[in-house]
Amino acid sequence: MDILKISNLSKIISNKLILDDISFSVHEGEIFGFLGPNGAGKTTTIKIITGLMKPSSGEILINNTNIEKEPLKAISNIGAIIENPSLYKYLTGLENLKLVAKLRHVNINERDYVIDEIIPAEALNEKVSKYSLGMKERLSIGCALIGNPKILILDEPTNGLDPEGIIHLRKILKKLVQEKNMTIFISSHQLNEIQNICSRIAFIKKGKIQSVECMDEILKSGMNLEDKYMSIMGGELL
Numbered sequence: 111m112d113i114l115k116i117s118n119l120s121k122i123i124s125n126k127l128i129l130d131d132i133s134f135s136v137h138e139g140e141i142f143g144f145l146g147p148n149g150a151g152k153t154t155t156i157k158i159i160t161g162l163m164k165p166s167s168g169e170i171l172i173n174n175t176n177i178e179k180e181p182l183k184a185i186s187n188i189g190a191i192i193e194n195p196s197l198y199k200y201l202t203g204l205e206n207l208k209l210v211a212k213l214r215h216v217n218i219n220e221r222d223y224v225i226d227e228i229i230p231a232e233a234l235n236e237k238v239s240k241y242s243l244g245m246k247e248r249l250s251i252g253c254a255l256i257g258n259p260k261i262l263i264l265d266e267p268t269n270g271l272d273p274e275g276i277i278h279l280r281k282i283l284k285k286l287v288q289e290k291n292m293t294i295f296i297s298s299h300q301l302n303e304i305q306n307i308c309s310r311i312a313f314i315k316k317g318k319i320q321s322v323e324c325m326d327e328i329l330k331s332g333m334n335l336e337d338k339y340m341s342i343m344g345g346e347l348l
């Protein structure tokens with residue numbers, strides 16, 4: 111089933127065509143990569159999918175709900191972290207989670223975050239100002255998951271993370287997919303990260319989708335993601 115369906119999406123900002131007739135679908139329960147160089151249009155696409163920006167034309171269906179016709183219903187399926195995680199530094203991790211839960215009118219069970227290894231128990235009661243970048247990312251994921259969204263959208267989640275942070279993030283994301291049938295949409299310009307975690311990948315360049323590929327098929331053809339990227343993007347570096 112397509113949990114996210116983007117059809118003929120275009121966006122013009124200040125007379126400039128930023129997204130040019132984009133179409134692709136994300137299947138339920140997959141980790142989908144969105145790969146492209148700086149300025150390709152990844153964040154703009156994500157802002158439109160999450161309702162932060164309106165499209166100039168095109169249609170977006172989230173869990174079969176049209177985002178323009180029923181925005182609240184459509185967006186309730188999404189948990190997202192866009193650009194930098196926005197957290198209250200002088201509150202604890204748990205206080206941040208509780209605040210988001212209150213805003214979304216849901217109850218949370220703080221143990222769930224510990225059990226799912228998203229946030230260690232000892233960090234829950236520590237102030238966010240003391241958190242490492244990796245721990246802030248984990249808390250942001252915890253906040254994004256409040257209300258049990260069907261899709262988790264992450265914009266460049268590994269930016270600035272150390273290797274330990276990257277490994278832990280990868281483990282959490284795989285667990286969410288395997289155990290909770292979550293769908294994850296992850297934008298990145300880090301080939302390794304995408305190759306290690308994603309089952310399908312859309313390649314975007316200058317606001318246009320160049321291709322959507324299965325990671326298995328790429329590997330079966332004897333290529334790695336870097337080879338495929340160079341062949342699709344015409345050697346444009348990330």
Ligand SMILES: Nc1ncnc2c1ncn2[C@@H]1O[C@H](COP(=O)(O)OP(=O)(O)OP(=O)(O)O)[C@@H](O)[C@H]1O
Nearest residue numbers: 123124128146147148149150151152153154155299
């Ligand atoms: N509000 C805006 N006004 C003018 N131009 C914009 C605006 N937002 C984005 N752009 C332009 O749209 C293009 C796509 O930007 P976008 O941030 O979506 O790319 P990206 O693929 O996410 O890049 P990065 O990896 O650097 O974040 C860029 O050329 C950017 O300068």
